[in-house]
Amino acid sequence: MYETETKKKKIKMLLKIVFPIFITQVAMYLVTFFDIYMTARYGTDDLAGVSIGSSFWVPVYIGLAGILMSITPIVAQLMGGKKRDEVKETLQQGIYLAVMLAIIVFLFFLFGTDFLLGLMDLEPAVAQVAAGYIFAMSLGLIPLFVYNAMRSYIDALGSTRVSMFISLMAAPINIFFNYLFIFGNFGFPELGGIGAGYASAITYWLIMFIAMWIIHTKKPFASFAVFNGWARLSLSKMKEISLIGIPIGISIFAETSIFSVVTLMMSTYGTITIAAHQIAINFTSLLYMLPLSISMGATILVGFEVGAKRFRDAKQYSWLSVGTAIGFSFFSACILFFMREQIAALYSSDPAVIQLAVQFLVFAALFQLSDAVQAPVQGALRGYKDVNVTFVMALVSYWVIGLPVGYLLANFTEFGAFGFWIGLIAGLTAGAITLSIRLVLIQKKIAAK
Template identity: 25%
Template sequence: MSYQFSKYETHYRNLTYLGVPIIIGQLGNLILNFADTLMIGRHSTNELAAAAFVNNMFTLVIIFAIGFTYAITALVGTLYGQEKTHRIGELMKSAVSANTCMAIFLSVIMIILYLNVHRLGQPEELLSLIRPYFLIQLVSLPFVCWFNTFRQFTDGITDTRVAMWVLIGGNVMNIFGNWVLIYGHFGMTELGLIGAGLSTMISRIIMAAVMVGIFFFGKKYREYKKGWSLGRIKYADFKEIIVLGIPLALQMGMETAAFSLSSLMVGWFGTESLAAHQVMLTISQLGYMIYYGLAAAVAVRISNFMGQRDYTAVRRTATAGIHLVFLLATLTCTPVFIFRHVIGGLFTDNATVVSMVSMTIIPFMIYQFGDGMQCNYANAMRGTANVRPLIWIAFIAYFVVSLPLGYLFGVVMGYQLIGVWYGFPFGLTIAGILYYIYYQKGLRKIEASSK
């Protein structure tokens, strides 16, 4: 046992060192959503339901955009392992261009969705709240793309603390802005849901500006800036980012779609079901953000080792990662299960919503280990740049398994919200198993081709 532990001890330590700041940063995103949900829910149940619908639609495209930026981590991480500093700076010019194009593409899609929002079967009384909040979220979308472009750069060079501090500062700003604008403090008009949207938008713009400023004016990034200045946008770099980024974006987008599109089904069951669904999504993000933060460190470390062609270290990093993810899953699930009957009361005084939340926590508990497994091995595949299998695996797991089962249990069999959530454990577990198989298969091919 001591020998087995000694093989992974260095990797446990390094993954923790890199992963904890990413986890804190990921939790910063959760706190932002948590604060919005908590403060909006205290203001109005209808506003909470409207926020649930809009946030879930935007979560889908934001996760897709973030997945696209994850190509940067793999490329920068490999170059960092090879100590090619100027080349990283040059690559970033193409990365910013590619992600700006992605921001434009996603904005067009969301404009089309906005023009058809009345056709999506949501309660009529929510539409007057949904529309203005939707437009505010739309304005902030490009800034999310730019922030994450530079965040993946800092993560790729193992400087994961930078984004952590920026996210913490942005979330403090957002929570304070919520308090001022939602409830009308300091002489401001009480804006409710609109105030929450404005506060989030402002914080996202400032966070993106800070990350850009750090890259161009931070002393420790001088050599990367020099590579940016001397380099140019290269078609080969632009293409490689797209080739790696699209599968990652689709994989993360399809996973998120299993949750976000389920909001459409839940909306058919009424406002209280939709409000409970939003509360559960916020709770479920706790585990996901923690697992994905640690798994992102797995991708960084593996990409560094891929640059050095140290495949033994690649394997041990992935194994150490799954050990740590399962430990985090246990630590995360335990208090949620213990306090399942009261946790919904943090968000709303509506007794029906609180009761729905307590029952929905059971399927949430069931899928945690499958979720942790798929996070770890999807990121292991990202680190090795073996990303194409992610697309069809995600499609099968989430669109062939998870969503249809959610419809079967929730709509056809009549279990409503609870039934929709019982579709998730099947899809996430299947995804985790298949990612593991294809990570192993892809790495064996890489090792064989390097001999």
């Protein structure tokens, strides 16, 4: 990364950073995407089971992995402030934290899955697939968390293309092992939806080892020698990572978990509704990778400029990111609205599932603009290391506004299951508005000084 003088150069730098991040996010998301897609081709019960399992797995994993995202603004500001000597210890402590978080999550799922699934009125076949999928995925927690820490470090150095090339390997590896374990090809056991979990775990281990090899041997990472001379566990450094990371993790958890909670609440409507809802969520999440990537790019660039005390440039990067995401959101909305029947048919051949999924996709198209605003605004705020108020706003928007509105509409009006989607739109819109106000206030505060 380097200083940019004009808006034209800033846009070029933003796209240079964001495009590889987008490919990386899509590649990593495709692991879950193909779990859902290939399981849908195996059977409706297995699709519902994997949907329920991922509804527990995804928010917990993303929320805690979000803590490790704090490595990005920390390292970006260190590089902007020309403090290279502190980068190595930051990553090492981040890896320590990653392993500890992975163990905590593994124990949570090991002892809590049966209890959580027991709270739901699931068909026995669906519950069995959900439990097996969660356990299998948990075997890949350590490499997944460690890779997230290393990726945050790689991206903070501006080497987002490296993360892109590593992550591009994930999807074909996962598809190959899904083909073996879901359908029982080449003599492997036919495990259905549970096999998708084992395939993903194997994929995460391979990706972690590839990332470690690149960081240890290739430029510019080798010069930091992060795997040589490991520092002892530093409570002060862990505290720095956690103080920034925990609010990031909670805000991400607040956003992602509301989608999972809605999926769990829809279990009362039956297997068909769960499957149709999951199709809409799965494809919408794929499109969300673009504003999310712009958000991560904003964190890197804003953090770099803030570290260098170039606050005017940081402000310009913030709003360029928002404008870029809004532009792409109209394209995403058009895909969801005009191609909704084709999208639904990609996942399932069940007419009832397709018909309901088509209706859910209309609502998904409606919240594209809100997603396009709130994601990059959050990314910019993380670049400023402003995370505490942000996560409070996220909690209020999604859980105090979004979920209650959805619950009331679903249970006390004729909207039924569609009421939950209206609630999601309300929560995302509230988040977009409040977070934008916060960003303006932070920038005004800095300008006043």
